Amino acid sequence: MTTTTNPDLASESAAPVRGQRWLVSLRALLRNPAHTAGLIIFILFLLIAIFGPMLAPYGVNEQIVEDARQAPSAAHWFGTDRLGRDVFSRVLLGARDIFSLAGLGTLVAVLVGTSLGLLSGYRGGLFDELLMRFFDSLLSLPALLLALLLLGTLGPSRQSVLLVIIVVYIPIVARVVRSVVLSVKTRGYIEAARVQGESSARILFREILPAVLPALAVEAALRFSYAIFLASSLGFLGVGVQPPSPDWGLMVKEARDNVSQTPWALWFPAGAISILVIAVNLLADGLKTLFRVED
Amino acid sequence: MTTHSIFGRALNTALPAILLLGLVLSACGGAAPAEGTLRVAFQPLVQTDPATISSDTEVFVANAVYDYLVDVDPDSNVVPRLATEWDINDDGLTYTFPLAEGVSFHDGSALTAEDVVWTFDRLRDPDNGYPTADLYANITGIEATGELEVTFTLDQTNPFFLYDLSDNHALVMSSDTEDPSDFNGTGPFVVESYSPEDRILLTANDDYFVDGQPQLATVEVIFFSDENAMVDALRGGQVDLVMRMSTPLFESLQGVDGITTYNIPTGGFDLVRLRADREPGNDPRVIQAMKLATDRAAILELVQQGYGAVGNDSPIGPIFDAYHDDGVQAPERDVEAARALLAEAGYEDGLDLTIHVPNSGGRPDLAAVLQDQWADAGINLEISVEPEEVYYGENGWLEVDLGITGWGARPYPQLYLDTMLVSGAVWNESHFSDEEFDALAALAGSTLDDQERIDAYSQIQQLLAERGPVIIPYHFPQFAAIRDGFTGFQLEAFAGRTDVHTIGTE
C-alpha cells in the first residue's frame, strides 16, 4: 500500500488549463537530468539534420587525395576515411539521412499502425482476430530477421529500408494502440458518446485517439530509436542504404575493413548512432514518465 | 621439326635461365634431403577434383600435388614442366611434347603419354561439362605418339595454345584414376592427411623428378574463413605465409619485424564501361569526356591505396611484358576539355547517369570516387550498388548503360579482347563494335608472327585509349606476406599458382 492512492490527496492532482499543458509537460520532463540530456541531445541531432549541409565543411563525397586516411586534426575534426572524405562532414550529413529514413519510416508506421490498431481494437471480431494473428506471426520473427527477409526479396535500397521499417513497426504500433483502445473503449465516455449518437469514425478519432496519444508518443519515440538502430544495422550488414551514402551504419561497415588504418572513420559514426539511440530512448523514457504510460 | 621460339625475347631469356638453374641444382648434389615446414593460411578447400577446382587454395594444393604439362612463370612466360620441350610444326597446327623420364605417380605407377591423353580428353569432352571444354574445342586430336610423347592437333592456329595447356585445371592425372579426388598426382608433394574445414598436410615427394625439388619437408595448408584471422595468425607466428588480403590488412603488415611483404600488379582490373550502341555512349565524345574527367592516379591512390598499377583503358596491362606498350597513355585529366566535349555532344547542361556497381571489392569506392571526379565535368552519377547476384543476374550487367565490372587475371590478353571487346563477343558489355579493332584483334589472335602480334596489340592499346568504350583506371595488385627464413618465394598474379616447390628454408 502506498500513499499515492490516498483519497485525501485525490483532489490535489494538478489540472492545468489547456494550452499550458505542453509547457507544464516540458517542465516536468526537464525535472529529470537524464531525460533533459536525452531531449537536448535529440534536439542537437535534429538541428544537425536540418542545418548539417550548411555546417559541413566538405561535401558528402568530396575526396581530398592528399588528405586520405588522416587522423583527426584541426582541418578534419573527425579525420578522413580511406577515400579522403571528411568524416566530420559525412557524420553531419548522415544525420539528415537517418532522420529522414528512421523518421519517415516511423511516421508512416505510426500513422498506419495507429489506424489499424484503432480499427482493430474498436471493431473487434473476426477482422481484429485475423489482423492480430497476422501481426503475431510477423512479430514472432525478430525485427532484424524480418527485415533481412524482406530486403532479400526487395533488394537493398533506401526505399526498401524505408518499407522495411514501416512493415516491421506497423504491427508493434498497431498492437500498442489496440491495447489502449481496448482499455478505453469500455470507458463510460465512449458509451456516453454512442448514446449521444456519435459516428464510429468520430468515436475512433475524436474520442479514443486522444487517449491513445500519450502511449503513442512514447511508442513513436521508442520506434524511432529502434528504427535508427535497424536502419544502421541494415546499412552495416550491407543490405540497406548503399554506398556512397553517408549512412552511419554503412560508414561503420565500410570503415570496419580499414579499421587498422582509419579507426576514427568507425568511431564517429558508431558513436553518433549510439548517442542518438540512447538519447531518443531517454526521451521516450521521459515521455513515459510524463504521460504515466504503463509498460 | 624445329624447336620453335614463340615468345621471342621472353623465351630467349627465360629458357636458358631455367636450364641453368637445373644444372646448378644438380651440381649441388641433386637429392639434398627436403627439410623444414611451411604453414600457409588459405580459405578452406572445397573442390579437390582438378577439373573443377577454382579457388586459390584449390589451385595451390593441386599445383603442389599434380604437375602441369607446361607451366607459366611469374613473368607470363611458358616454361616446361612434365614436357621437357615442345615442337610446333610449320603450319602451327601440330604440337609435339616429349615427356620427362622417370616420372611416377604417388601410387608408384609410371607416367606415360596415355595419362596425358586421358587427362586432356577428360577435360575437353563436352559431355563431362567441365569449363575447359570450350577452351580445348579447337583440339582435333590428342595422341600418344610414343611411350613418352604426346601430339596435339588443332583445327586452326592458336598462338596461345601453350597457355591453354597450362590452364589451372590442366593437371596431369593417371589414366587409371577412379576417384578424381584421390590426390594421386606426380607433383612435388604428397597429401599426408586432409581434414576438411581444418587443414591439409603435404609432405615432400622424395621421388619427384626434378632434382632439388621440393625443398621443404612438409607444407601445412591451414584453413581460415576470415582474412583478419589469417593476418593475425601470421603476426602471431601460427602461420608462415598469407597470400591475397585486403589492402588495409596488407598496409598493416608493412614494417612488421620478421615479415616480408610482396605486392605485384596483376592482369586483373576494374572496368568502367559505357554502352557504345545507344545514347549517350553512341556519341564517342561522351566516353572521351569521361576519360578526360578521370584522374587515374588519384583513383589508384584512393581506391587501391597506391598498390597495383595505373591503367590506360586497355586490358593489355603491364603484366603482359611482351605486349604491353609503355608508350600508350590514356589522356591526362582535363576537366575543361571534358566539358567542351560534352557540350559538343549536346550535354552542355550536364549529363545525368546511373552507374551500376556490384557490391564487392573496391568497386563501390571506385564509383564514389568517379562520382566526385566526374561531377567537376558536369557528369552527375547516381550510384546503384547491387549485390553481385543482382548485378550479374539475368545478364543485367550486359544491359545497363554505365557499369563497373571486375575482370580477373587471364594468362594472355587475347582472351580479354575476344570475350569483351570484339563485335558480338559473348561478354561485350559495352556493345562495342569497331571494324578496325575487330581486324586488329583477329590478326593478333591468329598470326604466328610474334612481331606482327606485338604491333597489333600496340595499335589496339592506342585505339582503346583514344576511343575505346571502357575506362580501366587501374590493374589490381596481388599481395603476399611471408615470415622470414624462407627462400625462393615467387608470388604469382593468381596467388594459387604460386609454386611451393621452389620455396626452401634458409
Next chain:
Amino acid sequence: MAVPLLQLKDLSVAYRSRRGALRAVRDLSLEIAKGQTYGLVGESGSGKTTLALAVLNYLGKDGYIESGQVLFEGADMAALDEAGLRALWQGGMAHVPQNPFTALNPSMRIGEQVAEAIALNSEIDAPEIETRVLDLLAQVRLPDPARVARAYPHEISGGQQQRVIIAIALGRQPSLLVLDEPTTALDVTTEAVVLDLLRELVRDRDTAALYVSHNLGVVAGLTDRVAVLYASELVEDAPTKELYRQPLHPYTRGLLDSVPRLGQRKDVKPLQGIEGQIPSLTDLPSGCLFAPRCPLAIDQCWEERPPLDHPTPDRRVRCHRWPEILAGEVDAGRDAVEPIQVEDYQPETILTVEQLDVQYPIQRSLADVLAGEPARYVQVVDQLDLRIRSRETLGVVGESGSGKSSLARALIGLVAAEGGEVELLGVQLPARLDARSTETLAHLQMVFQNPEEALNPYLTIAESLRRPLRNLRGMSYAEAQAMVPQLLESVRLPAEYARRLPGQLSGGEKQRVAIARAFATHPDLLLADEPVSALDVSVQANILNLLAELQNEHDTAMLFIAHDIAVVGYLADRIAVMYLGQLMQQGPAEIIFDPPYHPYTEALLSAVPPPDPFVKQEHIRLSGEVPSAADPPSGCPFHTRCPRFLGDICVEQEPPWRETQDGKAIYCHIPIEELQAAQSPVLRFNGEGD
C-alpha cells in the same frame, strides 16, 4: 483517569509534493480509551485516511508527522525503532483496509495467511495454530472454515475476503483496530453481516476501534464517539448520540441533512446538500475553513479561525457560533430548498418492457470450443416486465449482481437484449444502439454511474455538451455553441466552465455536466444508473435534487437505479426491487417501507444502516452469497437465502405476482395476508425527528 490507549497530541501530518508540503491533518488531538469505538467521518479530502495511516505509522515515503505526537499506550510512536514498530503492528494495532483483495497475498492460501498472523505473536505449536485458524474463520462467520482455509483469495467473494482480513486482524489480538472504510466495497446485505461481526467483536473482546467512514449510517450504528473532520481539521467531536441529536457545527449538520433517511421523500422533506466543495489543501481560506460553504457564516468567520471549544466537558466544536446553535437561536438547516413538487403523473405508459432477457456469454477456452462444449451464458436479466409512465420516476433497487445496470444498458441498447420487447412511445426499439434512429436516441438518454468516466478527459466541456445538440437535434456548430451556457446554467455551473477540461472539475461538477448533456435532447425518458453512488454525501444531495428539478422542468420520466434504498425511496414515485435478474416487488414508493414486504425487501431494509442512532431496526440477516447468474436457482430465485422459505414449492415453482389493494405487487408464494400477519415494520422511529 487511566492512560488512554491511543492519544493524538496536536498532530499535524503533511505530504511532500511538487508544490511543497501538503498538510493533510493539522493540530489534531484525540483520545481513544480501551474498548472504545471511535468514528472518524468526513468527505474525501478531509484528512481522515491520512489520520488513520498516521496512527498506524504507515504514511509511506512522502508522508511525515510534521508536529505533535501519536502516543500508543503512552509510548511515543515516533520514538519507536523498527523492531518496536513491528511489535506494534503485530500485536498492538491491526488494520482493516477498504479493499480486501489488495491486502491479501494472492499466492498464499487463506489458512496460511491467518496462521502467519497468529504465529507472529504467540508461541504455540503448529496443530494448535491450525485449530486457532479454523476458530477465527468460524468467528468471522465464514461458512465452512476448513474449505476457506484451503482456498486462495480469488476463490472467495469480496465479503468473505473482508471477513478473512478481519480474522487476520483478530489473530494478532490487537488492542486497537484501525478500520478504513471496511465495508464500502461490499453489498448492503453483506455489509450488515460484517458490521454485526465487528460490533460483536468489539463488545466481546474489549477491543478499541478507530472507524474511518464517510457513511453516516454505519458510524451511527457502530460507534461510541464520532469525530468530524473537514479539510484537515477536527471540526466536531462528540458522543455519537449527542452528535446525531444536536450537531453543533454547521458542517456536521449539513452532512446529516445531505443523507436521505429511510422514508424521506423529495416532495415532503427535500435534502439539503452543502453548497460548494471542500477547499484544496494548497489554498485554504484564512478564517474558518468551512466559511465559504456555511449558511451561518458571519464576518468573523471569514476573518478569524475559530478555536476548538468545549461546549460541554464531553464535546468539542470548532465554530464561532456554537453558543447560538446550542441555544437554538440560529439553525444551520437551509430553508432554501423547496420541497420538490410532484405533479400527478399521466396515466399513459411511455415505456413498455416485456419478457426482457439479457445474457452475457461465458468465455470459453479454445479447448472447450473444440471439445464441443455448448456456449454458456450468464442470465443477468431474466424475462423481465416493466412499465414506466409519463413523467414518472421508477426506482430500481438491488445489490450488485441483481442485473439492474444490465437492465439500463439493455434499454439504452449498449448491450443487445437476447429476447423480449422494448417499446418507447409506441415505437418498438431495435435491440442494438447502432440500429436505433436519431429520434430514439434523443428520446432516451442516460446518466452513467461514474462521473470520472462520463466525460472524455480530452474534450472541453463545451464540446461534450455540443455533441448531442449537433447529432440528435440537428443544430449547427454555432447554434449548439450558443446553447452551451444555457445548459451549464441549468445545472448551476458557471458559463466559463465551457472552456475547461473535465480534469479541472470536481466529481460533482462532472456529473452535473453529464446530466446537462443527457437533458440537452429533452428526452422523454432518462435512465440514471447509480448517478450519485460515486459522489461525496454533501454533493449527492444536490445532484439528486438537481435531477428531480430538471425532470420536472422537462417533463421527463426517469428510471432511477441505485443500490441505496434510502436514495431510491427519496426520489422515486414507484420502486421495483430486483434480485438475480428478476423483480421481487414493485409498487408506490410511499408504502415500500411498510409491510407486507417481499422477504428480500424485508432483509434489505433490515440491512441498511440508518444514519440515525435512534432508529430501531429489525434484525434480519441473509445467509450465504448471491447465487451465480450462470446457474440461477430454480423456482423462486430467492429461495436459497429466504428467511421465510416455505419448502419444495419455492424450489420447484415460480411464484405468482400477488397484489395488495394499495397497488403493491409481490413475487412470492406466501399470500399477502400471511406476509402482512407475519411481518412488522422493519424500521421504527422513536417519535422524534421526522
